[in-house]
Amino acid sequence: MSYTAKTTYYFDEPGPSNTKDCASFAVERAEELGIKTIIVASTKGGSAEIFSDAVKGTDISLIVVTHVVGFSAPGVWEFPKNFADKLESEGVRVIKGTHVLSGLERAISGRAKLGGSSRSEAIAEALRRTVAVGLKVAVECTLIAADQGEIPVTDEVIAVGGTATGADTVCVIRPSHTSGYFDLQVREIVAMPRNR
Known part of the structure; x- marks a missing residue:
């Protein structure tokens, strides 16, 4: 039996105050494991900027x-287009993605007020409540990146998500496409909030 000791970080509380630490932990673990890709969720660009700075001078790709x-809101992209263009010019990939663990299902159960919940929403809620909201986000972003052909499903990635804003959860994931969801493996939790 082989065993490798790795550091796991725990934040007292979730939220954006953990973002810089998450960026540092993500790069640290990627370099330890030889992982070449970090995936981070960013709604308006704050986390993207911090992670873009963190990967500078490394051979790690950022998505x-x-x-x-x-x-x-209809027709609105929350991420600033000029900042997306700047990131792309620096080699960062910026992709848009529908929430694969809710998407159309949310329209039926929420907006259409037909009630009930779907199996995919149950998976999302289980990830949120039993581990961390950021884990659900990290898993979902990994599925989106795989479905858009941005990452191979054979190589581990570092995936980062957060609770509402910022980043507070970092994990190592072996990706899958959404259609093969149960092939996805969360192999390590590098950082997460203890109190959710």
């Missing part, structure tokens, strides 16, 4: 996953 156009 920023944003909300899809229309998430907050």
Whole structure:
């Protein structure tokens, strides 16, 4: 039996005050494991900027996953286009993605007020409540990146999510496509909030 000791970090509370530490922990673990890609959720660009700075001078690629156009209001993309263009010019990939663990289902159970919940929403809620909201976000962003062909499903990635804003959860994931969701593996939790 082999065993490798790794450090896991715990934040007292969730939230954006943990973002800089998450960026540092993500780069640290990527370098330890030889992982070449970090995926981070960013709605309006704050986390994207911090992570972009953190990967400078490394050979780690950064993928920023944003909300899809229309998430907050019809036809509106919350992420500043000029900042997305700047990141892209620096080699950062910025992708938009529908929440794969709710998407259309949310329209039926929430907006259409037909009630009930779907199996995919149950998976999302289980990730949120039993581990951390950021884990659900990190898993979802990994699925989005795989479905858009931005990452191979054979290589581990560092995936980062948060609770409402900022980053507070960092994990190592072996990706899958959404259609093969149960092939996805969360292999390590590098950082997470203890109190949710």
